[in-house]
Amino acid sequence: MDPYYVQQLAIGLSLGMIYALMAIGFTLIFGVLNVVNFAHGEVYSIGAFAGLLLITAFGPPLLAVFLLVLAVGAATGFGLERLAFRPFRRFSDEASLKSRAMREATLMSSLALSIFTREAMELVFGSEFQTVPLDYLINEPIALGPVTIVTGDIIIFVAAAVMLGGLQYLLTRTATGRAIRAVSNNPLGAKYVGINTNRTIVLTFVIGSMMGALAGIMVGLYYGAIFPAMGFTPAVKAFVAMVMGGLSSIPGAVICALIIGVSESLATTFVSSVWADMVAYSFLLLTLVLFPQGLFGKGRDRV
Amino acid sequence: MTAALLEIEEATRRFGGLVAVNEVSTHVAEGELVGLIGPNGAGKTTLFNLISGFTPLTSGRVRYRGRDITGLKSHQIGRLGIARTFQNLRVFPNMSVFDNVSVGATGAVGLPFFRAVAGGRRRSDAISRRSLAALERVGLVAQADDLAANLAYGKRKYLEIARALAMHPDLLILDEPAAGLNESETAELAAFIRSLRDEGLTVMLVEHDMALVMSICERVVVLASGQKIADAPPDAVRRDPAVLEAYLGVDE
Known part of the structure; x- marks a missing residue:
């Protein structure tokens, strides 16, 4: 096989991992609340800007940047839930937890918060690309035999794999994870067995936003392009991955995110980069037409 | 007399103009097996929801082991030792x-x-x-x-x-556990609930199946239109004219 294609495959995988990190945020929140968080793309931009500010102010090692971005992501998720979601959950019975009115209200409130945040960032930083100090760009080429990839591909892949592995461990092996799964299975039942559902919901926002923020800074340093609207495209791709994966299936979303990433990268290679964005949308259309439950959806078992 | 584990004092819940539960007072003693019955819409499930903190009380108090638990959240009440099951199952x-x-x-x-x-x-x-x-x-x-x-x-x-x-839990609240079970399954369930009681668990049971309630409960509380109309051992409840009227719709 031509090494060039292997290279594109590697790039596609790291791109897919970014989408996967983003898709987790959508999926977790959809699981517990049955709502789509439209402000998720801004979490990504906030992560990138937080990292950039830290880099320009102190120039710490890369790992410290990532850790701070994770903390900022956690705080963002916490605030997001407070501002855009909590106010519409005054009644905690199951009917309002999963009601349409509540869902539509938070669609609006999260969209409003997203627009507000993006505009505020543009006001402060301007809408153009920020320059990233060259030392921090993660695009050193690495030659693996005939294939050349960059450090960023490896860093993204490893960091995302660690995060996803950690999440899987959390969800399946710990009491906290069982609580999250219990709330997404049946919020009211979970409440009565002593689970603090509100805290669990906040936790899903915190986890999802940590992953989103980390994805933002990694992409920012990979391409050297950090700007307030940068979160839009990956959020759309991640949203498609969530829908393809069956809305609340985490493994499904991750697999579909990787499929989208690799297909985009291959589309860039074989057709042109202009067509790459079409890939995700075509997948979305095909999924909705052919597999309305998503590729990994479990049908309507969550009434 | 054994100490009351759970005391309900004039519990009232209004939904708009509808008074679902109207000044109901009762208690559950430690180790007791109490039944709660009433025609459809009598407010049984609402009363359970008031006890387990799911629906806030409009007025009145709920005390558990002498402690006022009115207004606590349901997960907090769960941790205090009141566990419940649901009429329509809520397993994960x-x-x-x-x-x-x-x-x-x-x-x-x-x-x-x-x-x-x-x-x-x-x-x-x-x-x-x-x-x-x-x-x-x-x-x-x-x-x-x-x-x-x-x-x-x-x-x-x-x-x-x-x-x-x-x-x-110290108090187990069962909301219509026999719903949807056939006769032999119901008998099995009755024996099971009894055995829980015999092990010292206090049980409160809401049930449509009169036979089940009458056969295993020591005391039966009857609600009709949100009000308590009887609170007595099964035999007395069976003969109570107010209960007969509520269930059979006897004319005055």
Whole structure:
């Protein structure tokens, strides 16, 4: 096989991992609340800007940047839930937890918060690309035999794999994870067995936003392009991955995110980069037409 | 007289103009098996929801072991030792039978977040033991690894009871446990509830199945249109004219 294609495959995988990190945020929140968080793309931009500010102010090692971005992501998720979601959950019975009115209200409130945040960032930083100090760009080429990839591909892949592995461990092996799964299975039942559902919901926002923020800074340093609207495209791709994966299936979303990433990268290679964005949308259309439950959806078992 | 475990004082709940529960006062003594009956729409489930903190009271108080629990959140009430099951089952369908029960065991312990994440072998062993014991009690150990959604309906009822038992409650509230069960299953359930009582658990039972309530409960509280119309041993309730009227619609 031509090494060039292997290279594109590697790039596609790291791109897919970014989408996967983003898709987790959508999926977790959809699981517990049955709502789509439209402000998720801004979490990504906030992560990138937080990292950039830290880099320009102190120039710490890369790992410290990532850790701070994770903390900022956690705080963002916490605030997001407070501002855009909590106010519409005054009644905690199951009917309002999963009601349409509540869902539509938070669609609006999260969209409003997203627009507000993006505009505020543009006001402060301007809408153009920020320059990233060259030392921090993660695009050193690495030659693996005939294939050349960059450090960023490896860093993204490893960091995302660690995060996803950690999440899987959390969800399946710990009491906290069982609580999250219990709330997404049946919020009211979970409440009565002593689970603090509100805290669990906040936790899903915190986890999802940590992953989103980390994805933002990694992409920012990979391409050297950090700007307030940068979160839009990956959020759309991640949203498609969530829908393809069956809305609340985490493994499904991750697999579909990787499929989208690799297909985009291959589309860039074989057709042109202009067509790459079409890939995700075509997948979305095909999924909705052919597999309305998503590729990994479990049908309507969550009434 | 044994100490009252649960005291309800003039509990009232209005939904707009409808008074679902109207100044109902009663109590449950430690170790008692109390039935709560009434025609459809009498306010039985609402009263349960008031006790378990799901619906806030409009007025009145609920006391548990002498402590005022009015206004506490339902997960807090759950941790105090009041466990309940639901009329329409609320098991976690996409989790294994064992995980369902261990959520109950964990929730009751109320792990602080970081310890919950870190796990802690000793603590999680305790949770596993508790969960297994509860499954054993209802006879579902063999199905521990099955998905809850794959259990037969009757078994899911027992799973829900096991989940409640894993919380080590002092008061178990069962909301229509016999609904949808056939005669032999109901008899089995009656024996099971009795055995729980015999082990010292206090049980409160809402049930449509009069025969079941009359055969196992020591005392029966009857609600009609949100009001308590009787609170007596089964035999007395059976003869009570107010109860007969509520159930049979006798003209005045």
